[in-house]
Each structure stands twice: as C-alpha cells, then as structure tokens.
Amino acid sequence: LDPPSLSDSQILFAEGPEMERAKEHLEALSDALLRRKRVTFTYHGIHRDVTTEREVRPYGLLFKHSHWYLVGWDETRDAQRIFRVDRMEKVQANAASPATPDYDMPSEPVLEAYRNQEAWELGEGDDTVQALVRVRVPASLWAERNGYGEAVGEGDDGSALRGFEVRQPDPFIRWILSQEGEASIESPPALQEALRTLAKQVSALYQEDANA
16 A cells, blocks of 8 residues: 555644754764763753753663653762753763763663653652642543553542642643543642633633634
8 A cells, every 4th residue: 555645644743843952962962872972961840940060871762752861870960860951051961081980880771760650750869849630430441451640639529639749730731621520620829820820821722723
C-alpha cells in the first residue's frame, strides 16, 4: 500500500518553540556527554520563576512527554538532578583538557528511574509541590490500579484522597482537567486557582468555536 499523502491525513505535527530552544543545546550536551565533560548553564526554574547558574556532570539525555531532559550530577546542589533542556541558556562544556574525561559515569543506569514518570514528576526536587487530589468513584479505582499518586484517605462517599508530588504544575493541571470532573484539587490553593484559570480559558475557546 502507498503511504497516505499529506492531504489524506487529518493529523499534523508541529514543533513548539520550546523544541527549537532545546535543539540549540542538544549538540553541545551530546558532545559533552560523549566526552564526559562538565557543562555549565543558566537554568530557569519554572515554579519559583528564578534563574540560577549550574555546573553539571551529564549522565544522559532523555526525550519524554515531547521534551528533552538532561539527567546529571548537579555540582551546585551536590545531588542528581533532571533539567528540561529548553529552559537552559548559555550552555558551555568545560574546555580544559578536551581529550580527558572530567568524571566517571555511575555504575548503575540512571535514566531508567525516569522512564515511567509522568510529565509533572520530571523536574527539580527544589520545585516540588505537595498536592492533594480527591478522585471520585470509579475513577479512584483506576487511579489506584495505575499508581497515580499515593493513597492518603477516603471520603464518606467512597472517593479517594491521593497525594501527588508535582514538579511541573502545567502538565499536572492539564491532566486534572482531562479527568472531566472526576478529580479535583483540594490543596494547595495556587494549584486550585491555576485549574480554575485553565478551565475558564478552555471554556472560552469552546464558546468561540460555537459562535464562529
């Protein structure tokens, strides 16, 4: 069979601006990873809305949920961290002794721990927000079976209260909204307000389509 032509397809893929920003740094990061050279960059933490200087030993690059991530040892924080590549600026590899590695790779694979994580779980530990979500029956059974959050309590109506560690609020809010009322945020207030704002925006878009 011949492959479908573009005119036959109803689904088009367009890369967002964040993908273009990531592409600017991927070559430098890949080269540093292969040569095991430390990299420095400025990083924009989306939750706290601050930019910090980082020095990192690259351990691996991961493409997940339509974004590129760098996993490595953050010398600044003295801990393993994961960074979204499109939030980096001024990426530079250590130019000293270019033929000599700066560090040894870990003996155990490091990317496996992130492969099954949801988009809202990927990010810095410093940016973690503890969220409480009430999930109604039967969606509560589905959430339990698929490991969404941790069980915290149960309501008189059989609903489940589940705790989530949120490192990226936007994908978490979109996921809650996609539950179509079967899940609601109980805390913190900032995430509740963000959910209300997104719901209003989506409602307004549907209203515009209806009036077009």
